[in-house]
Amino acid sequence: MKYFAEACLSFCFSLLLAIPVNAQVSIQVETGDHARENTPVKVILDSQEAIVANLAEVTFNGQQIQGQLTELGLESLRELGKEADPTNQRELHFIVPKWPAETKLEATVSFALSPNKDASGFQFQDKEGLYTDVLYEDRPVMRYMYEALDTSSPERIGETYKVYHHVYDPTGERFVTKGPGGLFPHHRGLFYGFNKISYTVDGQSMSADIWHCRNGESQAHVEVCSQVGGPVLGRHLLKLEWKGRDGKPFATELRELTAYNVEGGVLIEFASKLSSQVGEIKLAGDPQHAGFQFRGSQEIPDKTAAQTYYVRPDGKGQPGAFRNWPGNKEHVNLKWNALCFVLGGKRLTCCYLDHPENPKESRFSERNYGRFGSYFETTVTEEKPLQLNYRIWLQYGEMSVADVDKFSRDFVTPPNASSK
Numbered sequence: 001m002k003y004f005a006e007a008c009l010s011f012c013f014s015l016l017l018a019i020p021v022n023a024q025v026s027i028q029v030e031t032g033d034h035a036r037e038n039t040p041v042k043v044i045l046d047s048q049e050a051i052v053a054n055l056a057e058v059t060f061n062g063q064q065i066q067g068q069l070t071e072l073g074l075e076s077l078r079e080l081g082k083e084a085d086p087t088n089q090r091e092l093h094f095i096v097p098k099w100p101a102e103t104k105l106e107a108t109v110s111f112a113l114s115p116n117k118d119a120s121g122f123q124f125q126d127k128e129g130l131y132t133d134v135l136y137e138d139r140p141v142m143r144y145m146y147e148a149l150d151t152s153s154p155e156r157i158g159e160t161y162k163v164y165h166h167v168y169d170p171t172g173e174r175f176v177t178k179g180p181g182g183l184f185p186h187h188r189g190l191f192y193g194f195n196k197i198s199y200t201v202d203g204q205s206m207s208a209d210i211w212h213c214r215n216g217e218s219q220a221h222v223e224v225c226s227q228v229g230g231p232v233l234g235r236h237l238l239k240l241e242w243k244g245r246d247g248k249p250f251a252t253e254l255r256e257l258t259a260y261n262v263e264g265g266v267l268i269e270f271a272s273k274l275s276s277q278v279g280e281i282k283l284a285g286d287p288q289h290a291g292f293q294f295r296g297s298q299e300i301p302d303k304t305a306a307q308t309y310y311v312r313p314d315g316k317g318q319p320g321a322f323r324n325w326p327g328n329k330e331h332v333n334l335k336w337n338a339l340c341f342v343l344g345g346k347r348l349t350c351c352y353l354d355h356p357e358n359p360k361e362s363r364f365s366e367r368n369y370g371r372f373g374s375y376f377e378t379t380v381t382e383e384k385p386l387q388l389n390y391r392i393w394l395q396y397g398e399m400s401v402a403d404v405d406k407f408s409r410d411f412v413t414p415p416n417a418s419s420k
Contacts, residue, residue, distance in 0.1 A: 023049035024110050026420040027058070027092070031103040032413060038262045039096040039410045040233075043417040044076060045069075045109075050090045053111035054230065058094050060107045067094040067109065068121075068232035074256045074271040078387050093232045095262060096415060106420075122234025122259065124227050132224075134234045134259055139172035141234070141259045141266060145179070145189070146221035161213035163221050163240060164189035165257060167294075169348065170265050170396060175297060176343060176350070178370075182298035186212045186289070187371050190392065192255070192272060193219060193242075194375070195289040199250055199281045206278075208244045211289045216245040225254065234259045242274075250278045251380065265395030267407075275385040283386070284377045287325050287365030292390050294350055296341055296370025304342040308368040311338040311349070311404060322366035331364045336408045339372050340398055351393040351404050353411045358388050 025047050050056075056067030070091045077084045092109065099105070122141075125133045132144045143166040150156040159180045166177045166189045177189040195211035208217045220241045227236035235258040241249035251274055258269040270292060285291065300308060310317040313335055317323075325331045338351045352373060354362060359376040366372045380386045393407045 023047065024108050025050070027107050027109055028418055028420055029060075029096075029105050029107065030416040031096075031099050031101055032416060033101055034406075034409050034413070035099065035101045036096045036103075036410065036415055037098045037406075038264065039415065040260050040262070040267070041094055041096055041415050041417050042076070043092040043419060044072075044080070044089055045092050045419050046085070046089045047111075047419070048088075049111045050092065051088065053113050054228075055112040055114050056092055056094075057110045057112070058092075058107050059110070060105050063097075065094045065097070066231045067092055068230040069093075069111070070228050070230075070233070070235065071226065073235065073258070074237070074254060074273055074387065075389055078273075095232060095260070099415075121231035121261065122229035124229060124234070124236065132236070134236070134257075135172075136234065136259070136261060140168045141172065142167050142190075142257065142268060143175075144236070144238070144257070146238075149218045149220060157213075158185060161217070162188075162191070162193065162210070162219040163238075164191040165268075166190075167266065167268065167392070167394060169343070170394065174344070176348060176394065178295050178298045183301045183369055184295075184371070187293070187295040190257075190268070190270065190292075190294055192270070192292045192388075193290065194283045194285045196284040196286075197242075197250075197281060198284075199244075199276075199278050201250070201278055206244055206246075206250070208242070208250065210242050211285070216243075216247055218243045218247075219253075220249075222252075232261055251276055251281060265393055268392045268394075270388070270390045270392070272388045273385050274380055274387075276380045276382045279382060281380045282377075283380060285375050287363050287375060288367075288371075291362075291373055291375025292388065293365075293371060293373030294339070294352060294392065296339065296350070297343055299343055300341050301369035305368040305370075307342045308370060309340050310366050310372070311340060311399060311401060313401065313405075315401060320368050322368055324365045325363040332361050334362070334364055334374070335412070336404055337364055337366070337372060337374075338399060338404050339366070339370060341370050346396060347398055348394060348396055349399040351391075351399070351407055353391040353393065353408050355389045356412060358390070359386070 058065040193210040197208040222239040225237040240253040242251040254273045256271040260267040362374040
């Protein structure tokens with residue numbers, strides 16, 4: 001009770017500290033062909049007042065919605081290209097409550113500055129040198145595992161050779177993802193890498209496996225470039241190094257994960273920018289050991305694998321059955337895929353949402369023990385980094401094709417929002 005009272009006082013105090021910024025801007029939002037509900041919206045603003053603020057109030061026809069301002073994320077920087085101005089532009093984020101299709105609304109945005117930026121909403125708790133939890137209020141949403149490579153034993157190497165994110169269930173009570181150990185220990189959490197990488201250094205051909213990391217390779221945390229919490233989203237931007245068999249970095253990655261405050265589940269966006277340090281890098285692999293993947297809890301193979309099934313754009317699959325490229329040659333370029341699995345006697349569905357701008361051909365893979373995702377083959381150079389964007393939606397209960405389609409549409413064709 002004491003902690004609840006302290007939390008209430010802290011929240012109220014943070015509201016008092018929200019200092020109005022004396023300016024307003026107008027924005028316009030169009031829902032497009034689809035009804036929108038519980039949908040994140042992003043608007044790029046170049047207002048000077050938006051630059052100094054971190055909170056906003058968005059008013060549509062008398063209805064007020066909480067907004068949050070952030071610096072430009074990886075996707076905004078890619079979308080804007082040469083027009084991006086990180087110094088003078090900001091992202092305004094808010095969540096659409098429930099709007100019908102073909103709706104066009106105008107809104108007024110008022111700005112505020114809260115000196116105590118993490119007083120309410122999303123915040124971060126770091127266990128130095130080990131992991132960082134991203135929480136909404138006191139509910140854990142995801143955990144970034146970033147312990148430095150420990151070569152003191154084969155076991156410690158296996159536990160620390162790569163970074164990844166655990167995902168919590170929608171109540172924040174348990175992980176739904178797997179860490180080290182268990183069936184196929186190289187699969188864990190939300191992970192991104194490739195097991196067949198080739199490049200050249202000083203005329204010498206080099207190869208690396210940033211998946212199994214069996215020959216000295218690793219994917220290492222360098223620093224947290226930024227992290228922002230608030231009522232709408234929690235986001236951190238991480239700098240990583242991909243290191244070869246010689247222990248030297250051949251690529252640098254900026255990895256950005258964003259958790260949104262939406263009802264009914266956990267919505268996480270994954271964005272990445274991979275830059276070469278050694279000229280041309282060829283990325284390849286296979287459907288089980290490359291790309292961006294989700295690996296569910298070890299409880300699935302231990303107890304419930306026979307109950308696992310997949311929902312795909314062409315319908316619901318049978319329990320225990322799965323598809324893999326190239327055995328299933330049509331299992332490519334899916335808009336999305338969804339895994340329905342059982343943990344603690346309850347069903348959950350995890351939706352993997354691909355973006356059409358990600359490299360293609362995207363080759364998909366599924367397993368009944370709860371690992372699924374896709375990979376592609378491409379080339380990265382110093383002049384042409386690789387940029388990716390995915391979303392994960394996790395909820396309790398089963399989902400239909402139409403249910404998953406809604407989240408895919410919100411991701412790929414979000415409401416059209418612009419400042420006036």
